[in-house]
Amino acid sequence: MTQDLFKEKWAIYEQHISQKGLKSTRQRDVIVEEFFGEHEHLTVEELWQRVRKIDSKIGYATVYRTLKLLSESGLAHKRQFGEAQARFEHATDHHHDHLICMSCHQIIEFENDEIETLQERVCKKHKFQLVHHKMELYGYCEKCSAKKGRGI
Amino acid sequence: MTQDLFKEKWAIYEQHISQKGLKSTRQRDVIVEEFFGEHEHLTVEELWQRVRKIDSKIGYATVYRTLKLLSESGLAHKRQFGEAQARFEHATDHHHDHLICMSCHQIIEFENDEIETLQERVCKKHKFQLVHHKMELYGYCEKCSAKKGRGI
DNA sequence: TCGATTTTGATAATCGTTTTCAATATTGAA
DNA sequence: TTCAATATTGAAAACGATTATCAAAATCGA
Numbered sequence: 001m002t003q004d005l006f007k008e009k010w011a012i013y014e015q016h017i018s019q020k021g022l023k024s025t026r027q028r029d030v031i032v033e034e035f036f037g038e039h040e041h042l043t044v045e046e047l048w049q050r051v052r053k054i055d056s057k058i059g060y061a062t063v064y065r066t067l068k069l070l071s072e073s074g075l076a077h078k079r080q081f082g083e084a085q086a087r088f089e090h091a092t093d094h095h096h097d098h099l100i101c102m103s104c105h106q107i108i109e110f111e112n113d114e115i116e117t118l119q120e121r122v123c124k125k126h127k128f129q130l131v132h133h134k135m136e137l138y139g140y141c142e143k144c145s146a147k148k149g150r151g152i
Numbered sequence: 153m154t155q156d157l158f159k160e161k162w163a164i165y166e167q168h169i170s171q172k173g174l175k176s177t178r179q180r181d182v183i184v185e186e187f188f189g190e191h192e193h194l195t196v197e198e199l200w201q202r203v204r205k206i207d208s209k210i211g212y213a214t215v216y217r218t219l220k221l222l223s224e225s226g227l228a229h230k231r232q233f234g235e236a237q238a239r240f241e242h243a244t245d246h247h248h249d250h251l252i253c254m255s256c257h258q259i260i261e262f263e264n265d266e267i268e269t270l271q272e273r274v275c276k277k278h279k280f281q282l283v284h285h286k287m288e289l290y291g292y293c294e295k296c297s298a299k300k301g302r303g304i
Numbered sequence: 305t306c307g308a309t310t311t312t313g314a315t316a317a318t319c320g321t322t323t324t325c326a327a328t329a330t331t332g333a334a
Numbered sequence: 335t336t337c338a339a340t341a342t343t344g345a346a347a348a349c350g351a352t353t354a355t356c357a358a359a360a361t362c363g364a
Binding site for chain 3 (some may be wrong): 178238
Binding site (some may be wrong): 108110122136145 | 232251260262264266267270271274275278279280281282284287288289290291292297
């Protein structure tokens, strides 16, 4: 992430905070910074593990609360990828779908306009008013299918 | 569902039961029959409400346990459509995806080979080995968008 | 600094689902 | 049919992710 984008995201977050009349705190700053700096799709648990290394007293609930704030301000999206725990991804300006590795849990984002067009066609045929969709392709990423092939 | 298909499903269920060395019980028969006879995507709660009308003593846990058996034998599929509770659908011989009405929770199944082909192409491009996928289109069904249009 | 208000961490509550367990039902063999 | 071994049941407890509660602590404008 560029420095500019980083700053822009902070500005959006702070705008949201102040607009809601909330105060800024050390704990939240640590969590938000860690979230922004990390590009993987993290679970609450994983993010908590990371912020604990910076401030070991930060509680689990505060991570949940901060991720909620980030979601509200449009900077994070909660995703459920077939696991029990949700994962949080960075908001992007473009819609995308996901390839999900069933072995290493890596998540690859992709866009495909042709598919989107076909989805709209399906909806039209059923006189269905589309609001949003979810498309998740589960399988094995390049690395993991190589490992599997070698019987590891 | 035709009478033949109904019998065929029962045969598959009984085959699975006996293969696992399980016993057949009155409660399970009631639950399985009710599931086979009902074509909607039911939650455990909804199915339990129905079987209770036939045998009011049937417990919640037994419904869960029986749906697990049906899933194992390939006759039911557990689906999570953005609600807290899972829904169970009848297994079909063809793959399909879903249109989900956010208002009345009606679920419409559809097939689209063109989309499937494009999905495979996306995977190939990412050297991703596809195992299965999930595509859910959320919005409003014909009836519900009409209602919304009239401000109901 | 003060005081009103928000935030925190710990813990309890929630909700769907699964497990436990003692009582009951099923089944094959005698 | 009776018996004994084994599976099943319903009720309730346990579970795991998430959310709510609450008293103590932190923030921030005046």
